[in-house]
Amino acid sequence: MQEQPIIDIRDLSIGFTAAVGVTKEVLCNVDLQLARGETLGLVGESGSGKSTLALAAMGFLKPGLRKLQGDVSFAGRDVFAMSSRELETIRGGNLGLIPQNSGQALTPTMRVGKQLREALELHCNLQASECVTKAEDLLDQVQLPDVKAIMRRFPHELSGGQQQRVAIAMALAGEPEALVLDEPTTGLDVTTQIHILDLLRDLSEARNMAMVLVSHDLGVIARCCCRGEGVLDDTAKHGLCAPKIDYAKELLAATPKIQPVDESADRSASLGADEILTSDDLALCYSNNSILERLLGRERPPLTVEGVSFALKKGETLGLVGESGSGKSTILRAIAGILSPRNGGIDLAGVPLPPLLDKRSGQELRRIQMIFQNPDEALNPRQSVAQILGQPLHLYFGLKGADARQRSVEMLDRVRLPAEYLDRLPGQLSGGEKQRLAVARAFIAEPEIVLCDEVTSALDVSVQAIVMELLQDLKRERQTTYIFVSHDLAVVQQLADQIIVLKQGRICEAGSVDQVYGSPSHPYTKKLFEAVLEPEPM
Numbered sequence: 001m002q003e004q005p006i007i008d009i010r011d012l013s014i015g016f017t018a019a020v021g022v023t024k025e026v027l028c029n030v031d032l033q034l035a036r037g038e039t040l041g042l043v044g045e046s047g048s049g050k051s052t053l054a055l056a057a058m059g060f061l062k063p064g065l066r067k068l069q070g071d072v073s074f075a076g077r078d079v080f081a082m083s084s085r086e087l088e089t090i091r092g093g094n095l096g097l098i099p100q101n102s103g104q105a106l107t108p109t110m111r112v113g114k115q116l117r118e119a120l121e122l123h124c125n126l127q128a129s130e131c132v133t134k135a136e137d138l139l140d141q142v143q144l145p146d147v148k149a150i151m152r153r154f155p156h157e158l159s160g161g162q163q164q165r166v167a168i169a170m171a172l173a174g175e176p177e178a179l180v181l182d183e184p185t186t187g188l189d190v191t192t193q194i195h196i197l198d199l200l201r202d203l204s205e206a207r208n209m210a211m212v213l214v215s216h217d218l219g220v221i222a223r224c225c226c227r228g229e230g231v232l233d234d235t236a237k238h239g240l241c242a243p244k245i246d247y248a249k250e251l252l253a254a255t256p257k258i259q260p261v262d263e264s265a266d267r268s269a270s271l272g273a274d275e276i277l278t279s280d281d282l283a284l285c286y287s288n289n290s291i292l293e294r295l296l297g298r299e300r301p302p303l304t305v306e307g308v309s310f311a312l313k314k315g316e317t318l319g320l321v322g323e324s325g326s327g328k329s330t331i332l333r334a335i336a337g338i339l340s341p342r343n344g345g346i347d348l349a350g351v352p353l354p355p356l357l358d359k360r361s362g363q364e365l366r367r368i369q370m371i372f373q374n375p376d377e378a379l380n381p382r383q384s385v386a387q388i389l390g391q392p393l394h395l396y397f398g399l400k401g402a403d404a405r406q407r408s409v410e411m412l413d414r415v416r417l418p419a420e421y422l423d424r425l426p427g428q429l430s431g432g433e434k435q436r437l438a439v440a441r442a443f444i445a446e447p448e449i450v451l452c453d454e455v456t457s458a459l460d461v462s463v464q465a466i467v468m469e470l471l472q473d474l475k476r477e478r479q480t481t482y483i484f485v486s487h488d489l490a491v492v493q494q495l496a497d498q499i500i501v502l503k504q505g506r507i508c509e510a511g512s513v514d515q516v517y518g519s520p521s522h523p524y525t526k527k528l529f530e531a532v533l534e535p536e537p538m
Contacts, residue, residue: 004076005033006178006210007057012070014052014061026052026065036177039204039211041225043218045460046432050214051100054180057212058095059087064428075177093123096176100183100214100431101374102167106155112139112166113151116173123174138169143195145325157286160373160454161188161324161487168196172203178210183431185220186457189323189487190531197224216432216460218255219532255461256468256490258532261518267497275311276349276481277335277449282308283343284330284505303342304330305505310498314448315479319496319513321489321528327505328485329373332451335483336370348449366396369447373454373485375438379426385412385437386422392445411440416466432459439467443474452484456491468494489532493517501525 009032015025027049034040042050052065056072059079072079074095079087091097099105107115116135120126126134132151139147142165155163168184181200185193201224204211215221284305305327312318320328333339335346337357346353348367354360372378379388389408393399399407409419415436426434435455442450452471456464468491474480486492492499492513499516501509501524509522520526 003035005073006036006075007032007034007212008071008073008076009033009053009057010071012053012056012072013068014049014056014065015068016064016066023068025068027056030070034178034210034212036210037204037208039201039213039225041221042212042214043216043221046216046436046463047430048460051182051430054182054212054214055097057178057180058091058097062427092119092171093174094177096171096174096179098168098171098179098181098184100186101376102160102163105167105170106163108155110154111151112153112155112158116151116166116170119170119173134173135169138172139166141172141199142166142169143192144169159325159329161192164188165192165196165324168200175207176209177207178212179204180212180214182214183216184213185215185217186454189321189326190489190528192324193220193487194223194531200224216464218461256464256488256494258490258493258517258529261514267512267514274314274349276314277312277483278347278350279308279310279331279335279344280347281344282331282334282341282346284327284334284339285342286330286339303505305334305502308344308500308502308507310500310510312481312483312498314481315475316498317475317482317484317496319492319499320483320485320502321487321492321499322502324487325504326502328502329453330505332370332453332483332485335449336368336451337365362396366392366445367448368451369442369445369449370451371438371442371453371455373457375431375434376426378438378441379434381426383425384422385424385426388426388437388441389422389444392441396445407444411444414443414470415440416463432463435459436463436467439470443470446478447480448478449481449483452482452486454486455484456486456488464491471495489517489528501528 009030012027012030013025014027015023018024030053032040042054044050052062055061057074059072059082061067067080074090113135116138117131120131120134135151136147139150144150144162144165150158150162158166164184164186171179185196188196197220200211203209213221213225282305283303285301285303308331310318320331322328330339334341337355337360340355348364353364357365386405386408389411390400390404393404393407405422408422412419412421417433417436417440421429426437429437436459439455456467459467471482472495475482482495484492484495496513499511499513500507501516501522503524509516509520509525516525520529
């Protein structure tokens, strides 16, 4: 007798009612069965319904969506027929979730250790002391450094990649029978990404745990999945090697790959003569001692970043790469005026830049824009897309009404979003669509410097290619200067002129892209290149 699927989806259609009263489908007649121990990869462009399908397996629908028809069962039980209390008993325990936005899994006002202990107390029969030991073991499994220190921190004191690893640890705490992973490696560097994927695969085999893996990264799908659904109609490895559907072929063709270095190429031809942004011996720390701690003579917290110097010309792009927690995003936050340096300074066109936002002029604010790794940090959930884009237009250019709306439509078109999205709220967009909106919001201010913090990490490869082309177009048209943080070394190679490799907040290698990619000298840099995942014939 064949074993019953752990997740069983039959003829599922999900949609919403538009403003004109017409029902629109997000998913149409989906059939999907997943056995215990099997890993299924869901691939498709941003907004194609990947996350909607994955969350439906847990009996969850985003606000405004409703089930039009079909059935969804977990371990033989209809999840949409369960009460809220019944769903609470299986979510986080029997059925785990690693969300695309790790912030959705973490309580910002609670220390990491307490959150993990609560999850263990809720879903495992452990004593308090056992919960502490188990929590530390989970953090160690997801390769977080100094787990005792991590346990004492709040989520905002961790990097995006570290937050993601904590979210993974929390999902594993309940020892689930099935795990839904919505872009679980989005914010992770390549070495940590491989470790996490191998850990999940090993746990799946050891526990006979089923997994639904949503990802736009075809290398991740190939490494972790035994089957792909929708665009990959075969085993994942065979589907990526010889895709049968034109759309799958387009996705593979759009996947960035590290290219051989062309030493004859002249990257400096389009650069300005003057330096627009410089940093001198920058030292940063997320936390400082309180007044009481300083009076008591307590030692200052260790530096997160130390000794970082660089000089960028107008139109130049600096790529910052390194492991999660190495200080990449911390440097961007200091340049943006969110974090004050402990030592060193930053100059804008030869003039010292005030360390914090509230001391900067309107023009200084306009000239430097930042695109955050998590778009929810930059988008007000209560404002429409039109209001979000209209704010900088009014603040910096005095535009409002029809003029602001027209400029907003033009900007949306450049990031491949339709004009009808102007009247939507961020919560009505997919993760990738929200990221494109965040890109549009930054560029609509016509900045001279754009700080890009993993801006393509949540995008499928086809839209990623469009955003990268947009970045390059604006660079050519306006000589826009970028600092580009990414764990995707192929993307960095395509965009950057200079590169800095960071390890534990210190520069371990720096130089032109051709120099670093052509002949890396530091062992850590070589390790990063060796860990790159690419979907290749097998």
